[in-house]
Each structure stands twice: as C-alpha cells, then as structure tokens.
Amino acid sequence: MNILFLIAASLFAAPLFFLxxxxxxxxxxxxxxxxxxxxxxxxxxxxxxxxxYEVVGITGRLNFNFxxxxxxxxxxxxxxxxxxxxxxxxLPLKKSSVKVFLLSLVTAGAIGAVFSADFLTLMIxxxxxxxxSLILIIQDKEKSTREAIKYAAIxxxxxxxxxxxxxxxxxxxxxxxxxxxxxxxxxxxxxxQLTIFIALAVMVLxxxxxxxxxxxxxxxxxxAPDEFSPILSGGLTKLGGFLLFTMTIxxxxxxxxxxxxxxxxxxxxxxxxALLGGISIVVGTVMAIRMEDAKELIAFSTVSxxxxxxxxxxxxxxYATAGGMMHILNxxxxxxxxxxAIAAVAYRTKTTKMHEMGxxxxxxxxxxxxxxxxxxxxxxxxxxxxxxxxxxxYQQLVQDGLPFLxxxxxxxxxxxxxYVFKPLAGIFLGQLKPEHEKxxxxxxxxxxxxAFLTFLTVFWGVFPxxxxxxxxxxxxxxxxxxxxxxxSRIVALTGEWDSVLVTTAFAIGFVISLLIFMxxxxxxxxxxxxxxxxxxxxxxxxxxxxSYRMYRPFDRLFEKWPSMENWLSSTSEKIKELGALFKAVxxxxxxxxxxxLTVIVLLGAFWxxx
Numbered sequence: 001m002n003i004l005f006l007i008a009a010s011l012f013a014a015p016l017f018f019l020x021x022x023x024x025x026x027x028x029x030x031x032x033x034x035x036x037x038x039x040x041x042x043x044x045x046x047x048x049x050x051x052x053y054e055v056v057g058i059t060g061r062l063n064f065n066f067x068x069x070x071x072x073x074x075x076x077x078x079x080x081x082x083x084x085x086x087x088x089x090x091l092p093l094k095k096s097s098v099k100v101f102l103l104s105l106v107t108a109g110a111i112g113a114v115f116s117a118d119f120l121t122l123m124i125x126x127x128x129x130x131x132x133s134l135i136l137i138i139q140d141k142e143k144s145t146r147e148a149i150k151y152a153a154i155x156x157x158x159x160x161x162x163x164x165x166x167x168x169x170x171x172x173x174x175x176x177x178x179x180x181x182x183x184x185x186x187x188x189x190x191x192x193q194l195t196i197f198i199a200l201a202v203m204v205l206x207x208x209x210x211x212x213x214x215x216x217x218x219x220x221x222x223x224a225p226d227e228f229s230p231i232l233s234g235g236l237t238k239l240g241g242f243l244l245f246t247m248t249i250x251x252x253x254x255x256x257x258x259x260x261x262x263x264x265x266x267x268x269x270x271x272x273x274a275l276l277g278g279i280s281i282v283v284g285t286v287m288a289i290r291m292e293d294a295k296e297l298i299a300f301s302t303v304s305x306x307x308x309x310x311x312x313x314x315x316x317x318x319y320a321t322a323g324g325m326m327h328i329l330n331x332x333x334x335x336x337x338x339x340x341a342i343a344a345v346a347y348r349t350k351t352t353k354m355h356e357m358g359x360x361x362x363x364x365x366x367x368x369x370x371x372x373x374x375x376x377x378x379x380x381x382x383x384x385x386x387x388x389x390x391x392x393x394y395q396q397l398v399q400d401g402l403p404f405l406x407x408x409x410x411x412x413x414x415x416x417x418x419y420v421f422k423p424l425a426g427i428f429l430g431q432l433k434p435e436h437e438k439x440x441x442x443x444x445x446x447x448x449x450x451a452f453l454t455f456l457t458v459f460w461g462v463f464p465x466x467x468x469x470x471x472x473x474x475x476x477x478x479x480x481x482x483x484x485x486x487x488s489r490i491v492a493l494t495g496e497w498d499s500v501l502v503t504t505a506f507a508i509g510f511v512i513s514l515l516i517f518m519x520x521x522x523x524x525x526x527x528x529x530x531x532x533x534x535x536x537x538x539x540x541x542x543x544x545x546x547s548y549r550m551y552r553p554f555d556r557l558f559e560k561w562p563s564m565e566n567w568l569s570s571t572s573e574k575i576k577e578l579g580a581l582f583k584a585v586x587x588x589x590x591x592x593x594x595x596x597l598t599v600i601v602l603l604g605a606f607w608x609x610x
Contacts, residue, residue, distance in 0.1 A: 158206025
C-alpha cells in the first residue's frame with residue numbers, strides 16, 4: 001500500500017459513504033470511523049519511508065508530488081489522530097448523509113495536503129478540505145450562513161495569496177517543489193524572496209487563525225456542528241503549521257534573510273512574523289476571557305495558541321523549533337479534547353452558554369476530568385505536554401533576549417488560567433440548575449476518544465522524550481539542531497527538566513491534599529435557591545450564577561480596544577454601500593438613466609478623440 005492508494009481511497013470513500021448513508025446512516029458513520037482509524041494506524045506505524053510519487057502533470061514543470069519524510073509523517077499522524085478520535089466521538093450525535101460525505105472530503109483533502117511535496121499539491125488538497133469545511137459549518141444552524149461567508153472570505157484571502165506565490169515561484173524559480181524551492185530561493189534577489197515569503201505567510205495567518213486574519217474562528221466554531229469543531233481546531237488549523245514549518249525551517253528563512261538587518265540575531269522579516277504571533281497570543285487571550293459561550297472561548301484560545309506556534313517557528317533556534325512542533329501536537333490534542341467535552345455537555349444540556357449551566361461535575365465527572373486535563377495542558381502546567389512545549393519556547397526567548405515576545409508568551413500563559421477557569425466554574429462547578437437534575441454522563445462511545453486524548457496529553461507530559469525524539473528526527477532531516485533528551489530529562493539553557501521527578505512531586509502533593517480534604521469537615525450542600533443575598537431571597541437560578549461576566553472589571557479594561565472584527569464589519573458595510581451605488585447607477589430600472597449614461601460616454605469619447 002502507498003500514499004496514492006490512501007489518497008485515492010479517501011476520495012472514493014466520500015461518495016461511497018454518502019450512498020451507504022442513504023440506506024443506513026449508522027452503518028455509514030461506523031464505516032467512516034473505522035476507515036479513519038485504519039488510516040491513522042497505518043500512517044502512524046508505517047512511519048516516514050520518504051517514498052515519492054508523481055502523477056498526472058498539469059504542465060511540463062507542474063506535477064502532483066507526494067512524499068512521507070519525517071515532517072510529513074509527523075503532521076499526518078497528528079491530523080489523523082484528531083480526525084479518527086472525533087469520528088468515533090460523533091457516532092451518537094445527529095447524523096446526515098451530507099455530513100458524512102463532507103467529513104470524508106475533509107479527510108481526503110487533509111491527507112493529500114500533509115503528504116504533499118510541493119506547493120501546488122498542498123494548495124489543491126487544502127482547498128478540498130476548506131470548501132468541505134465551509135459547507136459543513138452551515139449544516140446545523142440556520143443563522144450560520146453569515147459566519148460561513150466570513151470563513152470563505154478569509155480563506156479566499158489566503159488561497160489567492162498562495163496561488164499568486166505558486167505562479168510567481170514557477171515563473172522565477174521554475175519549480176514549486178519544496179526541496180527545489182529551498183535550493184533555488186537563496187540565490188534570488190531580496191525582492192523575489194520577500195514576495196514569496198509574504199504571500200505564503202498570508203496563507204499561514206489565514207488558515208491558522210492568527211492575527212490579523214483570525215476573525216473567522218469565533219463565528220465558525222460557534223456555528224459549526226459540535227462534532228466538527230474538534231477537527232476544525234485540532235486538525236485543519238495544523239495544516240497551516242505544516243506550511244509554516246516549510247517556510248521557516250525547510251527553506252530556511254533564517255538563511256534566506258540572513259543579509260537583512262538583524263534584531264537580537266533574528267532577521268527582521270522573521271521577527272516581524274514572530275511579532276504577529278505575539279500579538280495573536282495577547283489578542284486571543286484577552287478575547288477568550290471576555291467570551292460567554294464556551295465554543296467561542298475555545299475558538300479564541302486557538303487564536304492564542306496558534307500565536308505560540310507562529311512565534312516559535314518564526315524565531316527559529318533549536319529550542320523554539322522543538323517547542324513549536326511540540327505545541328502543534330499539544331494544542332491539537334488539548335483543543336480537540338476541550339471541544340469534545342463541550343460537545344458532550346451540549347449533547348446532554350442542549351446549550352454551550354456557560355451561565356446557563358453549573359454543577360455538572362456530579363453528573364458528568366468523566367467529562368469534567370477530560371476538560372480539566374485539557375485546560376491544564378493549554379495553561380502549560382506539568383505534568384501535561386503543554387508545559388513541555390511552552391517551556392522549550394521560553395528557553396529560546398531567554399537565550400535570544402526577546403523581551404516583548406517573552407512578555408506576550410508569558411501573558412498568554414497567565415491569561416489562559418483566567419479563560420480556561422471560566423467554563424470550569426460556569427459549567428462544572430457551582431450549583432446544579434433545577435432543569436439539569438436528570439442530566440447523565442455522556443455515552444461511553446463519546447467518552448472513549450476523549451479519554452484517549454487525555455491519556456496521550458498526560459503521557460507526553462510525563463515522558464516527553466518520546467515525542468521530542470521524533471521532532472529531533474524532523475529537524476535533523478532539514479539540517480537543524482536537536483534537543484538533548486534522556487528517558488525523563490530535557491537539557492536546555494537554564495538547566496534540566498526531569499518530568500518523572502516533577503510528576504512524582506505532584507502526585508505526592510495531590511495525595512496529601514486528598515487526605516486533608518477527606519478528613520476535613522464537610523460543608524453542607526444546599527439547593528441552589530436555598531440562599532439569599534443582600535437580604536433578598538434568590539428566586540431565579542441566574543441571580544446566583546457568578547460565572548456570567550465573571551471578569552467584568554477586567555472586561556472593562558478592553559471594551560474600547562480597536563477590534564479587527566468591527567473594522568472588517570464596517571469595511572464590508574462600506575463595500576455594500578458602494579455596490580448599491582453601482583447597482584443604482586448601472587442597473588437602474590429607469591431607461592432614461594441608461595440613455596443619459598450612453599450620452600455621457602459618447603460625449604466623453606468625442607472629446608477625447610477630437
């Protein structure tokens with residue numbers, strides 16, 4: 001079996017699953033899940049053989065090229081891990097023939113993209129996933145069309161930018177293959193290098209949801225079907241990471257722009273790109289804190305964490321590159337687990353508004369545990385994989401002496417404590433709403449993939465050397481440095497990190513805390529409305545729910561911040577007004593208007609030619 005077989009099978013599977021679903025939707029979804037698991041297992045255990053294939057050519061120089069060196073294997077494994085676990089998770093949810101067809105196309109496009117060895121192949125298969133995703137977003141909610149249009153508009157900005165880069169590379173370099181471009185771009189004039197890099201960077205920012213092209217994430221996640229959000233955030237945004245790695249490490253941009261002015265040893269182009277990553281961290285963190293819908297909150301968390309990846313790979317260096325790649329893995333698992341946990345809650349409560357819930361920890365303890373581990377990882381707390389990735393990034397920031405970027409990274413970590421605690425307190429802690437008295441835990445088929453992602457998050461936090469060795473193979477294959485690791489230790493600039501030792505200390509502390517809690521005097525549990533405040537008895541559950549606008553004093557600080565969403569909305573309104581003007585002038589129902597325009601044009605032409 002080879003790469004082409006997997007891609008062809010994935011493409012043919014989409015209409016096949018659609019036809020099967022017309023007879024039996026459950027059978028089609030089970031077959032879809034089984035197929036995704038098969039692809040993940042095959043890709044993960046097959047590894048990178050480096051095999052390459054060429055198929056039908058478009059021109060004499062443009063062909064579809066596929067390969068699986070270590071970096072392609074790494075991204076393919078991550079994307080298929082998220083898609084396969086989500087395919088199992090979605091089995092109890094609402095099913096439709098269109099959904100299973102579109103989900104299959106998303107998978108086929110993602111597989112072709114991560115196996116690609118040239119920019120044209122990458123873009124074509126990436127667009128298959130993008131357009132399938134676009135239609136998926138509008139499947140469950142009537143008012144999601146506007147958000148889908150926003151998603152399409154931002155995606156189009158990236159796509160046209162990359163399409164320009166492809167034709168420009170073919171014209172100036174005579175190739176669009178990754179390896180060939182990397183060899184030829186160094187000898188090109190700086191104008192050519194900057195044009196290619198900036199055009200590809202726009203695609204990265206648009207597809208990863210990084211500032212300033214992040215505005216599609218909020219609406220797309222809140223509108224998308226609950227079972228698709230884990231794939232959209234955990235899987236498809238990581239395709240942008242694949243392109244980013246190619247631009248910054250494979251080329252490499254440090255060497256390409258090495259003759260330009262340097263900032264603390266970093267080419268000014270790379271630093272500017274990293275700066276956008278730092279701004280994305282801050283903007284995503286602040287906006288996540290302000291959200292009241294759990295899915296919108298996690299969407300802005302993706303904006304923040306995409307910023308970490310852009311920042312890390314843009315500044316380069318051994319630790320930042322390893323940390324950025326590790327964060328791609330970490331955030332894929334954590335964001336997917338968070339979206340699955342919220343989807344499980346919505347499956348039982350029919351809402352994702354945090355202030356409409358509370359006290360679900362007693363009803364859905366496993367879902368609570370999954371969400372808890374995921375947010376610990378996002379916040380960068382040991383013993384999860386999230387700590388490892390951020391710790392490595394901090395090592396590079398300290399070594400290079402980058403104060404603003406270090407502040408942005410630190411701000412994102414501290415701010416993440418605030419926004420991840422909001423759903424924790426609003427959904428799971430506090431007191432149970434009367435209408436949720438009969439809520440039960442999510443079905444076992446939904447809990448299994450959530451638990452699996454949680455296990456991996458902890459496993460790669462306790463034994464990070466397992467993942468870092470794979471990352472070392474990737475960086476070695478492109479001529480980069482490697483991180484010194486042993487069984488449980490990572491050696492870096494500021495010292496060593498012994499994950500097993502720290503995990504043991506955490507476990508001892510947890511046991512001591514548990515013993516104290518078990519022996520301490522217990523508080524008396526009361527009904528939600530069996531209380532009063534300010535001398536008045538509570539008569540509605542909402543009056544007691546402190547999670548609504550939880551951080552209102554913090555929120556006031558940023559109410560008047562400039563907003564990219566508001567600016568883009570205002571710009572779109574002006575474009576609509578301009579369109580209305582053209583429509584009124586050139587498509588007027590009154591024939592006299594056309595006669596007047598004709599006379600004006602003729603008089604103008606006569607004057608010009610006289």
